[in-house]
Amino acid sequence: MLVLSRKKGESIVIDNQIEVTILSIDAETIKLGIKAPKNIEIYRQEIYQAIQLNNQSAAMNKNQLQTWIKEKNN
Incomplete structure (x- = not known):
């Protein structure tokens, strides 16, 4: 730093x-x-961290949804 x-x-x-x-x-x-x-893009750190957490959560939910769809189709 x-x-x-x-x-x-x-x-x-x-x-x-x-x-x-x-x-x-x-x-x-x-x-x-x-x-x-x-x-x-310029963010306050706490806002940036919240965006990152939200993106990670959305990605995990998408992966879980894809897994569920694959299991249902088999």
């Missing part, structure tokens, strides 16, 4: 296409501004 110190108004650039700017710092909260191409 790369660790950087930035002040309000300062930015970092990732892969020449994503810019992350520190907008404000209040006690334990930092507001970030992110500029990125529209084709790059």
Whole structure:
């Protein structure tokens, strides 16, 4: 993990296409501004994890359904 110190108004650039700017710092909260191409998806970590879990659950259910269909047809 790369660790950087930035002040309000300062930015970092990732892969020449994503810019992350520190907008404000209040006690334990930092507001970030992110500029990125529209084709790059950006999620908060907890939302990303929920999406991944939901996708895994859907894939498992699909596999279970396919197994059930095969058993029923035999």
